[in-house]
Amino acid sequence: MKTYGEINERIRQKKAVVYTAEEVIDLVRSKGAEKAAEKVDVVTTGTFGAMCSSGAFLNFGHSDPPIRMTDVRLNGVEAYGGLAAVDTYIGATATRENGGEFGYGGGHVIEELIAGNRVRLRAWGPGTDCYVRKDIDTYITLDDINEAYLFNPRNCYQNYASATNTLDRTLYTYMGKLLPRMKNVTYSTSGQLSPLLNDPHLETIGGGTRIFLGGGEGYVAWQGTQYNVNAPERNGVPTSGARTLALIGDMKQMDREYVRGMEMYRYGTSLAIGVGIPIPILNADVMKRAAISDEELYTNLVDYSVTEKSRAILGQYSYAELRSGSIDHEGHKIRTSPLSSYRKARQVAEKLKDWIENGEFLLTEPTFKLPTSGEVKPLEVRR
Amino acid sequence: MIQKRYKLKFSEENLQESVAYILVSKFNIQPNILRAEVRDDGGVMVLEMKGRQEDIDASVVYLSDAGISIKAFDKQILKDLDKCTDCGACISVCPTKCFTPDPATWEIVLNYDKCIACGACLNACPFQALTLPL
Numbered sequence: 001m002k003t004y005g006e007i008n009e010r011i012r013q014k015k016a017v018v019y020t021a022e023e024v025i026d027l028v029r030s031k032g033a034e035k036a037a038e039k040v041d042v043v044t045t046g047t048f049g050a051m052c053s054s055g056a057f058l059n060f061g062h063s064d065p066p067i068r069m070t071d072v073r074l075n076g077v078e079a080y081g082g083l084a085a086v087d088t089y090i091g092a093t094a095t096r097e098n099g100g101e102f103g104y105g106g107g108h109v110i111e112e113l114i115a116g117n118r119v120r121l122r123a124w125g126p127g128t129d130c131y132v133r134k135d136i137d138t139y140i141t142l143d144d145i146n147e148a149y150l151f152n153p154r155n156c157y158q159n160y161a162s163a164t165n166t167l168d169r170t171l172y173t174y175m176g177k178l179l180p181r182m183k184n185v186t187y188s189t190s191g192q193l194s195p196l197l198n199d200p201h202l203e204t205i206g207g208g209t210r211i212f213l214g215g216g217e218g219y220v221a222w223q224g225t226q227y228n229v230n231a232p233e234r235n236g237v238p239t240s241g242a243r244t245l246a247l248i249g250d251m252k253q254m255d256r257e258y259v260r261g262m263e264m265y266r267y268g269t270s271l272a273i274g275v276g277i278p279i280p281i282l283n284a285d286v287m288k289r290a291a292i293s294d295e296e297l298y299t300n301l302v303d304y305s306v307t308e309k310s311r312a313i314l315g316q317y318s319y320a321e322l323r324s325g326s327i328d329h330e331g332h333k334i335r336t337s338p339l340s341s342y343r344k345a346r347q348v349a350e351k352l353k354d355w356i357e358n359g360e361f362l363l364t365e366p367t368f369k370l371p372t373s374g375e376v377k378p379l380e381v382r383r
Numbered sequence: 384m385i386q387k388r389y390k391l392k393f394s395e396e397n398l399q400e401s402v403a404y405i406l407v408s409k410f411n412i413q414p415n416i417l418r419a420e421v422r423d424d425g426g427v428m429v430l431e432m433k434g435r436q437e438d439i440d441a442s443v444v445y446l447s448d449a450g451i452s453i454k455a456f457d458k459q460i461l462k463d464l465d466k467c468t469d470c471g472a473c474i475s476v477c478p479t480k481c482f483t484p485d486p487a488t489w490e491i492v493l494n495y496d497k498c499i500a501c502g503a504c505l506n507a508c509p510f511q512a513l514t515l516p517l
Contacts, residue, residue: 048468049470050509172506176472176507176509177472177476177506177507179475179476183475184475184476185475186472186475260468260510262509262510263509263511264509265506265507265509266506270509272468272470272509272510325474325483325484335474335475335480336474336475337471337472337473337474337475337476337507338470338471338472338474339470339471339472339509340470341468341469341470341471341489342469342471342484342489343468343469343488343489343490344468344469346489
C-alpha cells in the first residue's frame with residue numbers, strides 16, 4: 001500500500017520506479033501483482049489517435065480600434081463567434097469550404113498554431129459604439145495571442161468497436177476505408193497501453209488528474225461526453241464504448257509531434273492527439289489492472305454498412321488478434337488495420353515516464369471522482 | 384533474370400504503339416503492365432519488365448528512340464515521413480500487402496518490390512502522407 005504523497009516524495013528524489021503499461025506486463029506475469037506493486041510506483045499509459053470531440057479556446061487580444069468578432073475564420077475555417085469580443089473556440093471537425101481534394105479543418109489549424117506557423121485571422125463584427133471596427137484581416141501565431149488551450153469534451157474513449165463492411169462497395173467512414181464484402185477490419189486503440197483500459201473503473205483517474213496532453217501538461221477537467229459505465233465487461237474491462245474524459249491543456253506547451261490534423265476521406269477532418277495518463281500503483285489491485293495485456297482486452301466487430309444506430313455485433317476479438325494483422329471470422333481470414341499509432345502511443349508513455357523519472361512531473365490525487373453511474377441516452381425525433 | 388519497373392509517357396504520336404508485343408517478340412521480355420491510362424496530356428503506363436539485364440537495357444533504348452519517355456520507377460508511392468504517424472490505416476487496404484509494421488518499433492514499412500502502383504492506399508491515409516506521382 002502506497003499513498004500519493006509517498007509516491008510523489010520518491011518522484012521528487014528521482015527514485016520513483018516507473019514502467020510503461022506495456023513493460024509492466026511481463027513484470028507482473030513473472031513476479032505477481034503483490035510483489036510488482038511493492039516495486040513499481042507509477043505505470044504510464046499512452047495513446048495517439050483521432051479524437052473528433054476536441055478543440056481550442058483562443059483569445060486574440062484587442063486591435064486598435066477594437067472589434068467584437070461575431071464571424072471568425074482561421075485559415076478559412078469557421079470558429080465560434082458567440083463568445084466575448086476576441087474569444088473563440090475552434091473545433092477539430094470544422095472544415096474549410098473549397099478545401100481542395102483533401103479537406104482542411106480545425107484540426108489542421110490547431111496543428112499549424114502548435115507548429116508555430118502563421119495563421120490567417122479574418123473576422124467580422126456588427127460595429128458597436130464600444131467596438132467600432134467591422135472587419136479585420138491579419139495573421140496570428142501562437143506566441144502572439146494571449147491564451148490558447150485545448151478543451152476537449154470527449155477524449156480517450158475507454159473502448160471502441162472495430163469496423164467492417166458487408167456491402168459490395170467501399171465505404172469511407174470515420175473508421176477509415178472499409179473495403180467491400182468484409183475484406184478488411186479497422187480498429188482504433190492503443191490496447192494494453194491505453195489509459196482507460198489500464199484503470200477500467202477509474203480507481204486512480206479522476207477530476208484534476210494531471211496528464212500528458214499533446215506534449216505538454218494537461219488535466220482531466222470532467223467526465224467526457226457520452227460517459228457510460230454500463231458497458232458489458234470481459235476480464236473486468238468494458239468491451240464497448242464506455243467511460244470518456246474531458247481534457248484541458250495549454251497549447252503553448254504542446255508539440256506538433258503529438259498533435260496532428262487529419263482527414264478521413266469523404267468523412268471529414270479531425271484531430272489526432274497524444275494523451276498519456278500516469279497510474280499511481282497504490283496497491284496490488286491497481287497493479288493487476290494496469291498490467292492487462294492485448295490478449296485479455298476485447299472489442300466488438302460491427303458492420304458499418306448498417307446505418308441504423310443499433311448495429312448488429314458480428315463477433316468479439318482480442319486486441320492481440322486484431323494487432324496480429326488478421327482475424328479469423330467464421331473460417332475466413334480478414335486483414336486488419338489499426339487507425340491509432342502504436343509507435344506514437346509508446347512514445348507518449350515513454351515521454352511521460354521520462355518526466356516522472358526526472359522528477360519533473362508529480363502525480364495529483366483526484367479532486368473529485370468521476371461518476372459511477374451514467375449511460376448514453378439516444379436522441380428521440382419528436383414531431 | 385531481373386525485374387525492373389518503369390514509368391512510360393506517351394504523346395499523341397506514339398500513343399497507339401503496342402509496347403508489350405514488341406518487348407516480347409524483339410527482346411524476349413516478360414512485360415507486366417501494372418497501370419495504363421490515357422489523359423489529356425497523353426498516356427501513362429507503369430510497366431514491369433522481367434528478363435536479362437542486357438535485354439531490359441536494349442528495350443529501354445528502343446522505347447526511348449521510339450519517342451516514349453521512359454524512367455525508372457522504383458519508388459512508386461512517395462511517403463512523406465514528416466506527415467506519416469505510423470497509424471497503419473494503409474495496411475489492410477493494400478491488395479499486395481506492401482505495408483507491414485516493424486514488430487519491434489511499430490513503424491509502418493513500405494515494401495516497394497511488392498507495390499503495383501494501384502493507389503488504393505492514397506485515400507486511406509488520414510494524414511495525406513502518401514502520393515503516387517504519375
